[in-house]
Amino acid sequence: MTASIPVLGNMVAPELLLEPGVDTAVKKRLADVALNAAKSQGATYTDVRIGRYLQQFMFTREQKVQNIVNAESYGVGIRVIVDGTWGFAATSDVTPDAIAKCAQTAVAIAKANARVQTEPVVLAPQKGVGEVSWKTPIQKNAFEIPVQQKVDLLMKVNSEAMKNGGAFVTSNLFFVNEQKYFASTDGSYIDQDIHRIWPTFTVSAVDRVTGKFKTRDAISSPMGMGYEYLDGLTTEKIPAPNGLVGYRNSYDMVEDATLAAKQVKEKLTAKTVQPGKYDLVLDPNHLGLTIHESVGHPTELDRVLGYEANYAGTSFATLDKWKTKSFKYGSPLVNIVADKKQPHTLGAVGYDDEGVPSKEWNLIKDGVLVNYQAIRDQVAIIGEKESHGCCYADNWNSVQFQRMPNVSLKAGSEKRSVFDMIKGVEKGIYIIGRGSYSIDQQRYNFQFGGQLFYEIKNGEITGMLDDVAYQSNTQEFWNSCAQLCDKDDYRMFGSFFDGKGQPSQVSAVSHGSPTTRFNGVNVINTGRKI
Amino acid sequence: MAILTEQEAKKIIDKVLGYAKSDETFVSLSGDRTGNIRYARNSVSTSGETSNLSLGVTAVFGKKSGTATINEFDDASLEKTVRRAEEIARLAPENPEYVPMLGPQTYLKTGTFSESTDKITPEFRAKATFDSLDPCRQKNLTAAGYMEDTTGFSAIGNSKGLFGYNRSTGVDFSITVRTADGTGSGYAARDVNDVSKLSTKAATEVAMQKALASSTARALEPGKYTVILEPTASVELLRNMMGSMDARNADEGRSFLSKKGGGTRLGEKLFDERVTIYSDPMNPELPLDPFGGGGGRFGGGGGDGRPQEKVTWIEKGVVKNMYYSRFWAEKKGVKGVPPPGGVIMEGGTQSLADLIKSTDKGILVTRLWYIRAVDPQTLLYTGLTRDGTFYIENGQIKFPVKNFRFNESPVIMLNNLEALGKPVRAGGQLIPPMKIRDFTFTSLSDAV
Numbered sequence: 011m012t013a014s015i016p017v018l019g020n021m022v023a024p025e026l027l028l029e030p031g032v033d034t035a036v037k038k039r040l041a042d043v044a045l046n047a048a049k050s051q052g053a054t055y056t057d058v059r060i061g062r063y064l065q066q067f068m069f070t071r072e073q074k075v076q077n078i079v080n081a082e083s084y085g086v087g088i089r090v091i092v093d094g095t096w097g098f099a100a101t102s103d104v105t106p107d108a109i110a111k112c113a114q115t116a117v118a119i120a121k122a123n124a125r126v127q128t129e130p131v132v133l134a135p136q137k138g139v140g141e142v143s144w145k146t147p148i149q150k151n152a153f154e155i156p157v158q159q160k161v162d163l164l165m166k167v168n169s170e171a172m173k174n175g176g177a178f179v180t181s182n183l184f185f186v187n188e189q190k191y192f193a194s195t196d197g198s199y200i201d202q203d204i205h206r207i208w209p210t211f212t213v214s215a216v217d218r219v220t221g222k223f224k225t226r227d228a229i230s231s232p233m234g235m236g237y238e239y240l241d242g243l244t245t246e247k248i249p250a251p252n253g254l255v256g257y258r259n260s261y262d263m264v265e266d267a268t269l270a271a272k273q274v275k276e277k278l279t280a281k282t283v284q285p286g287k288y289d290l291v292l293d294p295n296h297l298g299l300t301i302h303e304s305v306g307h308p309t310e311l312d313r314v315l316g317y318e319a320n321y322a323g324t325s326f327a328t329l330d331k332w333k334t335k336s337f338k339y340g341s342p343l344v345n346i347v348a349d350k351k352q353p354h355t356l357g358a359v360g361y362d363d364e365g366v367p368s369k370e371w372n373l374i375k376d377g378v379l380v381n382y383q384a385i386r387d388q389v390a391i392i393g394e395k396e397s398h399g400c401c402y403a404d405n406w407n408s409v410q411f412q413r414m415p416n417v418s419l420k421a422g423s424e425k426r427s428v429f430d431m432i433k434g435v436e437k438g439i440y441i442i443g444r445g446s447y448s449i450d451q452q453r454y455n456f457q458f459g460g461q462l463f464y465e466i467k468n469g470e471i472t473g474m475l476d477d478v479a480y481q482s483n484t485q486e487f488w489n490s491c492a493q494l495c496d497k498d499d500y501r502m503f504g505s506f507f508d509g510k511g512q513p514s515q516v517s518a519v520s521h522g523s524p525t526t527r528f529n530g531v532n533v534i535n536t537g538r539k540i
Numbered sequence: 541m542a543i544l545t546e547q548e549a550k551k552i553i554d555k556v557l558g559y560a561k562s563d564e565t566f567v568s569l570s571g572d573r574t575g576n577i578r579y580a581r582n583s584v585s586t587s588g589e590t591s592n593l594s595l596g597v598t599a600v601f602g603k604k605s606g607t608a609t610i611n612e613f614d615d616a617s618l619e620k621t622v623r624r625a626e627e628i629a630r631l632a633p634e635n636p637e638y639v640p641m642l643g644p645q646t647y648l649k650t651g652t653f654s655e656s657t658d659k660i661t662p663e664f665r666a667k668a669t670f671d672s673l674d675p676c677r678q679k680n681l682t683a684a685g686y687m688e689d690t691t692g693f694s695a696i697g698n699s700k701g702l703f704g705y706n707r708s709t710g711v712d713f714s715i716t717v718r719t720a721d722g723t724g725s726g727y728a729a730r731d732v733n734d735v736s737k738l739s740t741k742a743a744t745e746v747a748m749q750k751a752l753a754s755s756t757a758r759a760l761e762p763g764k765y766t767v768i769l770e771p772t773a774s775v776e777l778l779r780n781m782m783g784s785m786d787a788r789n790a791d792e793g794r795s796f797l798s799k800k801g802g803g804t805r806l807g808e809k810l811f812d813e814r815v816t817i818y819s820d821p822m823n824p825e826l827p828l829d830p831f832g833g834g835g836g837r838f839g840g841g842g843g844d845g846r847p848q849e850k851v852t853w854i855e856k857g858v859v860k861n862m863y864y865s866r867f868w869a870e871k872k873g874v875k876g877v878p879p880p881g882g883v884i885m886e887g888g889t890q891s892l893a894d895l896i897k898s899t900d901k902g903i904l905v906t907r908l909w910y911i912r913a914v915d916p917q918t919l920l921y922t923g924l925t926r927d928g929t930f931y932i933e934n935g936q937i938k939f940p941v942k943n944f945r946f947n948e949s950p951v952i953m954l955n956n957l958e959a960l961g962k963p964v965r966a967g968g969q970l971i972p973p974m975k976i977r978d979f980t981f982t983s984l985s986d987a988v
Contacts, residue, residue: 021596021609023624024631075633098588102611119587122662126670128583161633178792216793221800223793223917317580319684320716320727323909326986409586448912448945450924455945455985457922459914479914479922481945481983512578512686534982538918540796540810540951 019063019083019405027080027153031062031189032104034201038141041193043106044088047113049195053090053097053120055133056113057194057364060086060104061406064187066153070164071180072172078157085406088113092120094130096387100407134386134397136366138197144360146205147353148236152185155237163240167267171213174271177223181211181267184232184506186518190363198365206356206518207239208232208506209263215274224277224476226270227461229295229443230261232504232518234358248499250428251471252464254442256293258501259354273462273474280474282537283463287530289438289492290480291431296441296460297419298503298521304484305339305346306417306521308453309373311382311392321512323451326484327379329392337379340488345420346374348383350399355520356504357400357416364410366399373417377489385412404515411511418522422494428525431493438466439478439533444503446479457481459536477537487528495524542571542591542692546705549695552595552613557699559622562599562629564641565699566845569595572692577665580684582677584669589662599625603638606631637867642845644701647830650821650848652708654734658691660711664735665689668713671741676717681748685715689735696831702845704831711735716927717747718988719755724940725988726750727907727927729772731968733827750906750928757940759984760931766902766958767979768895768932771966773905773925774974779967780911781919781950782817782883785853787862787872796919796951797862804862811857812957818852819880826970828881846878853883857954887960887972895961895975897935902975904930904937908946919949924985943988944981953979 041058048056067079085102086109097120101112164181171179188204210228217223233239242262247255255265292300307313308325316324331337340346350357350368361367364386372380382392385401403410432440443461450456463475482490500522507516544552553567571593578586596609599622606628610621668687676683688711695705714729726747732738781796790797790804797805821828830848844866852860861877869876896904911923925943932938953976961973 020594020611021607021628023608023628074636076635078632080628096586098586100588100590119662122666123584123587126579126584126666126673129581157631178794214794218793218802219800221793221798223798225794225916315581316682316684316718317585319580319682319718320686320714323987324718324722407590409588411586446912446914446922448910448922448924450943450945450985450987451909451926452987454987455924455943455983457914457945457947457983477915483986513576513688532983534947536914536920536947538915538920538949538952540918540949 019065019081022080022082024066024080024157026082027064027066034191037191038193038199040104040106040109041191041199043109044086044113045193045195047110048088048090048117051114051117053092053117055091055195056088057192058086058088059363059403059406060191062189063405064153066185068160068164068183070168072168072178073165075161083405086112087403087406087409088116089409090116090120091131091133092117093124095120095124095127096131097123098409131387132390134389134395136196136386136397139200139361139365139367140197141199143201145203146234146358148205148238150237152205152207152237153187163263167211167263170264171211171267171271174268175215175275176213176271177216178214179211184208192361192363192365194365196365200361200365202360204359205234205236206232207235207237209240209261211267213267213270213274215278217278222278224274226274226277227443228266228270229461230257230263230266231295231502232356232506233354233502234356235354248501251432251440256295256501276474277476280476283475283478283533283535285533285535288533289435290528290531291428291435291438291440291466292526292528293442294501294523294525295443295503297523297526299444299447300458301417301419301521301523302505302519303447303449304453304456304487305373306414306519308484309382310412310414311384311388312412314382315388315391318510322510326452326454332379335378338377338489339374339379339485340377341491342377343422343494344374344377344488344491346417347371347420348373348398348415348417350415352416352520352522355416355502356518357520362399362401363403364397364401366397366401369399371398383412383415388412402517404517408515413510413517414508414519416520416522419526421497421500421524424496426493426495428495428499431495431525431527432466432471433469435466435527436468439475440464440466440471454483456484477535478533479536480531480533482531487531490528490530491526492529493527495526499524542573542593544571544693549693549705550703553695553697553703556595556597556618556622557697559619560599560699562601562626564600566598566641567595567697570692570694572690574688574690575660575662575665576686576688577669578686579669579673582673582683587665595621597621597625599629601629603634603636604629604632605635605638639866639870641698641700642702645704645845645847647704647847648821650830651824651827652706652733652829654709657689657709657711657733657735660689660735668740672715672744675741675744676748679748680720681751682718682720683715683744687711687713687740694829696845698845704845706830708829709733711738713738713740713743715744715747717744717751719751723988724751724755725927726754729966731965754928754940757942759942762944762981762983764978764980766899766975766977768899768902768904769974769976770892770906771964771971771973773908775967775969775971776908776911777921777950777953778885778971779969780913780921782853784919785862787864788868790862796917797859806859806862808859809857810859810951811854811954813857814957814960815854815857815954816886817854817883818850819883820850821848823884825965826882826884832878848878848881851877851880882968884970885963885972887963890959890961892961892973895959895973896932896937898959899932899935899975902932903941904932914947919951920947921949922947943985945983945985946980947982948980
């Protein structure tokens with residue numbers, strides 16, 4: 011699910027975001043206060059996260075800056091196990107006394123909850139990694155780029171969109187920096203500096219005579235990168251039919267806005283779709299969300315076990331299906347991997363929020379469900395001895411829990427471009443961009459829209475379509491996967507504010523894929539009159 | 541410390557305003573204590589309690605504004621925050637849509653605060669959870685639930701003499717009960733200001749009943765059906781529709797309220813004449829905050845201090861009001877009301893059981909889920925039924941049915957009205973159960 015845009019922390023001057031955080035040696039001393047205090051109160055395991063979370067969000071419309079948010083959040087979260095039960099407490103008072111008191115509170119909560127606990131926590135062992143550090147390998151720290159330069163970029167984006175036919179335009183930049191220090195009684199002291207970026211816009215076109223209006227959103231992807239993502243390098247552009255451009259690890263925001271304005275005007279007069287079965291050619295910037303909803307969420311082990319039953323739901327990908335070792339999630343072409351390692355991705359970190367080094371593992375191999383996403387207190391349930399390393403908390407004051415790692419569809423091994431793929435389609439629709447999305451609470455039935463739809467007839471694109479959405483069942487859909495483009499077409503889609511849990515927390519996650527063909531998918535017409 | 545009295549809040553706000561050197565200054569001060577408890581698989585999973593007290597200062601020079609916030613309250617910190625807001629404002633780009641701040645306002649004394657909710661303790665939460673878990677364990681059903689309670693205050697003030705203070709409390713409770721074999725699932729949700737009106741046991745019993753009654757559901761063909769929507773099912777569709785009544789979007793031609801050829805559909809009859817929707821901050825069943833807060837979603841400018849009043853949005857099917865930002869209201873030369881905190885849809889006197897009794901053939905929908913906009917032009921939404929869907933024949937529930945995906949617009953839905961029941965509070969609104977004809981289900985789901 012996608013959460014509303016959350017601002018975490020206090021509004022501060024932009025310069026403050028560049029001040030260095032507390033020295034690692036100081037953080038280690040503070041962390042030890044928490045570990046010792048909890049242990050002396052009876053905790054059998056403790057971890058502590060000292061976190062400084064920085065955000066800069068910029069919002070514009072047409073030639074106006076609507077808002078610039080600079081936020082900083084700093085504090086400590088302490089998690090303990092006492093009597094086989096979790097306890098958690100957090101404080102913004104980062105002093106030894108307050109931290110010791112916070113550790114005591116966490117222990118007290120664990121003791122209170124132990125009375126209604128029926129399933130004691132079993133934690134997979136994790137060898138301490140000592141004093142280590144990890145940084146997102148950025149070239150340009152977005153927080154160091156002057157605000158005016160960023161405003162100028164957005165004003166240029168907006169003016170090009172208006173010049174090329176947009177009636178209205180909004181554009182935004184989101185920058186996040188997590189400075190996280192993790193320590194645990196396993197003997198880990200991990201300092202991490204994580205950066206994320208998301209440039210995006212929406213261009214609207216209005217036809218006053220017919221009363222129709224349409225929008226086209228950016229086809230950028232949020233990335234685990236610095237400001238260099240906005241360099242718009244030609245070498246990172248992937249040409250696509252009808253003058254479309256795919257962006258790999260570098261995004262040309264002005265070019266995309268210019269294209270968007272032309273395309274949104276075309277959407278006003280696009281032909282309404284004839285409902286029926288079509289072969290779908292799905293661009294990575296669209297397919298990423300389908301992967302997220304129909305593979306990412308159903309393979310979260312906490313959902314499978316029922317921990318999210320009251321909110322996000324459970325999963326059709328049950329343990330009994332997995333245990334057969336033959337559950338055909340998709341066609342043999344479907345290889346889906348989970349990872350926390352791919353460069354430039356939102357999920358890439360050195361270690362997760364319970365001190366487990368990043369990994370890569372298969373979820374679906376040759377079409378068969380082979381694994382889940384699990385963390386330290388779940389992994390024993392699927393007979394494994396080591397956590398997958400996908401535990402995350404969105405702030406120091408949130409308790410960490412299982413969150414989706416990058417979940418990506420592997421590219422095909424045969425040489426194939428999107429041009430080649432479209433040539434082979436007799437009756438189909440080529441879909442680009444993230445649109446409307448909805449899926450049931452066990453992840454069987456879904457419906458997806460998009461930003462751009464092109465009709466394919468006898469191997470050629472004949473024009474733009476409107477009112478398109480496809481409905482399918484997860485297993486049927488992935489079993490209809492018929493063809494994959496190769497690694498040269500592979501690129502990322504991302505979800506910057508993925509929501510889960512009660513109280514809800516956000517996380518950011520990437521989904522890589524090549525352009526992919528699915529045969530005979532049910533397309534409905536969403537046009538209505540009111 | 542997190543909850544300040546009106547006098548304490550005013551003292552801090554006045555002190556902050558005293559430090560200000562900007563043309564205009566707005567101060568928001570809010571504090572709360574929020575507690576939660578979460579359970580699943582018939583056992584408690586997490587719980588916590590947090591306290592927050594924070595102050596936001598917006599400084600304005602001409603048409604440039606800047607906001608800084610802090611959660612420390614010594615004099616030096618307060619002054620530093622004012623200086624920081626002023627520094628950010630000086631560096632900010634000019635906002636051509638800036639509207640000068642309001643002077644003193646009169647705010648309603650609404651009943652958003654309850655002593656009983658204010659006094660909730662961790663023991664109370666544990667007991668409320670036990671009352672919900674225990675009956676499920678006894679019946680070999682599996683419960684997953686969540687309760688969150690909050691007590692807090694909000695105060696605003698500005699350099700033109702505006703001041704407002706309000707205390708409020710709230711509790712949200714939701715429970716999903718599943719049968720041991722996973723073939724049945726039921727849900728109940730309650731939201732109240734006063735926790736003495738909440739029985740987690742009674743709500744859980746509703747979810748248990750639905751879980752048991754919904755197991756071994758049969759498949760019906762998708763298509764157009766007469767449906768009875770319980771308020772928990774219709775609330776999000778209505779909330780989304782009310783959230784689309786922004787006047788600027790309508791004037792700009794990008795709203796369901798935009799008119800072909802230009803202009804808006806204000807004054808047009810868009811719905812069945814039995815549809816009347818209004819907001820009333822003084823309604824005892826749904827008391828609302830008397831003013832918007834000073835913070836706003838993006839850290840400033842969200843609340844502008846306009847008082848909340850009774851507003852009729854739709855009367856006998858006719859669109860009577862849209863909501864305005866202060867900028868757009870000034871540009872259009874209208875008073876311009878702010879968006880409501882919650883709405884009340886008028887209904888009848890019939891109970892849900894009466895509506896079922898009067899139905900020849902239809903489907904009872906108890907909850908809709910994963911609702912997403914498909915087309916903002918027609919307010920077409922898609923989503924699915926969840927946690928108990930039942931076939932009705934000759935005035936009786938005959939059997940549970942498998943879940944459907946729907947594609948429907950609340951505008952079309954409120955034209956296809958057959959009957960309305962007695963409104964009840966759901967999801968921060970007061971909504972009647974509704975009987976609707978020709979509700980569009982487009983596919984089946986295997987989900988339970």
